[in-house]
Amino acid sequence: MKFIKYEEVINQLSFSEAIQVMKSCFYDYEQGQISQSERRVECLPDGSTQNIFAMMPAYLGSKRFFGAKMITAFPGNRTQGLPSHQGVILLFESTNGYPVAAIDANAVTWIRTAAVSALATDYLAKADAMNLTLIGAGQQASSHLAAIKSVRPLRRVFVYDLDQDRSQAFVAQMRQTYPELKFFHCSTVEAAVCDSEIICTLTSSKEPFLKGEWIAPGTHVNAIGTFTPTTRELTSHLMEGSRIYVDDYGAALRESGDLLLPIQEGVITTDAIKGTLGELVTEKTVGRSSDLEITVFNAVGLAIEDLCCAEYLFQKTGGR
Numbered sequence: 001m002k003f004i005k006y007e008e009v010i011n012q013l014s015f016s017e018a019i020q021v022m023k024s025c026f027y028d029y030e031q032g033q034i035s036q037s038e039r040r041v042e043c044l045p046d047g048s049t050q051n052i053f054a055m056m057p058a059y060l061g062s063k064r065f066f067g068a069k070m071i072t073a074f075p076g077n078r079t080q081g082l083p084s085h086q087g088v089i090l091l092f093e094s095t096n097g098y099p100v101a102a103i104d105a106n107a108v109t110w111i112r113t114a115a116v117s118a119l120a121t122d123y124l125a126k127a128d129a130m131n132l133t134l135i136g137a138g139q140q141a142s143s144h145l146a147a148i149k150s151v152r153p154l155r156r157v158f159v160y161d162l163d164q165d166r167s168q169a170f171v172a173q174m175r176q177t178y179p180e181l182k183f184f185h186c187s188t189v190e191a192a193v194c195d196s197e198i199i200c201t202l203t204s205s206k207e208p209f210l211k212g213e214w215i216a217p218g219t220h221v222n223a224i225g226t227f228t229p230t231t232r233e234l235t236s237h238l239m240e241g242s243r244i245y246v247d248d249y250g251a252a253l254r255e256s257g258d259l260l261l262p263i264q265e266g267v268i269t270t271d272a273i274k275g276t277l278g279e280l281v282t283e284k285t286v287g288r289s290s291d292l293e294i295t296v297f298n299a300v301g302l303a304i305e306d307l308c309c310a311e312y313l314f315q316k317t318g319g320r
């Protein structure tokens with residue numbers, strides 16, 4: 001069995017490649033050529049109520065591969081200098097069930113999540129959007145910046161994190177990496193979003209913090225951080241006023257508090273969901289219809305994304 005470690009994943013899977021892999025992935029999923037089972041997400045019985053173990057299986061077809069991502073999310077890990085997400089993707093050949101590769105899941109998750117957001121941004125954000133906000137300056141912030149920069153002509157980036165030291169350090173590092181961009185370290189969410197056109201919420205917050213009244217008409221929001229029925233990042237009022245898209249109807253309506261909580265409150269119904277990323281990619285649905293609409297892409301993360309990246313990496317590094 002081949003092992004593809006963190007550095008090799010980072011070196012072999014660029015953001016522009018990952019966006020193309022995700023485009024094919026959502027196309028195939030929408031056409032029914034690939035499938036996934038409901039993932040199992042368990043809160044570990046360690047008394048913390050926040051440490052998660054998830055098992056995410058997917059099948060890419062009888063002549064391709066299948067397998068699963070097994071991943072942990074320990075939000076408190078940063079205090080020990082460890083990533084919040086760690087795990088492995090196991091890849092098997094569909095023709096004979098042979099296990100061909102074990103791939104670092106933290107690196108794949110870092111890249112594929114941002115690539116999916118960038119793909120959604122490409123379909124939903126205004127064509128000339130150049131101002132990006134990152135709320136949450138953790139691992140996903142740098143990958144979202146890199147991926148979204150490859151689909152829109154970014155000029156200004158606003159950053160907010162509850163941990164102000166973390167967002168300051170992030171901004172200092174990104175100024176070195178992207179001297180052509182202007183970075184703003186913001187001390188409130190409102191200051192970070194009021195001049196923006198693309199907002200990514202990338203936090204482990206349990207309470208909604210992004211309000212509709214702070215956001216300019218025409219803004220696109222990628223809501224990525226939460227994936228349990230009782231946690232959310234966006235207020236019901238923002239959801240009510242937005243054109244909403246999801247990564248998958250079933251997964252979103254099982255797991256996304258951003259959707260389920262406003263539905264429970266009677267503020268929106270499932271009709272508020274205008275489509276999936278697969279429907280956008282296959283042109284079964286349309287994106288924004290004016291430069292004034294607020295669009296929201298709400299993603300809980302799918303096993304097909306991990307397995308498609310794993311297959312790509314396995315083949316790119318020479319296969320068996």
Ligand SMILES: NC(=O)c1ccc[n+]([C@@H]2O[C@H](COP(=O)([O-])OP(=O)(O)OC[C@H]3O[C@@H](n4cnc5c(N)ncnc54)[C@H](O)[C@@H]3O)[C@@H](O)[C@H]2O)c1
Nearest residue numbers: 084113136138139140161162202203204205225299300301
């Ligand atoms: N949807 C998906 O496919 C997907 C994939 C990967 C990660 N995630 C989730 O995205 C989130 C970010 O991932 P990460 O790896 O960057 O995590 P991380 O732990 O590295 O960073 C999270 C950051 O959010 C900040 N934060 C928490 N609450 C906040 C709030 N209310 N306002 C502002 N900042 C706040 C924290 O201080 C931290 O810096 C996590 O919740 C993770 O589980 C989702």
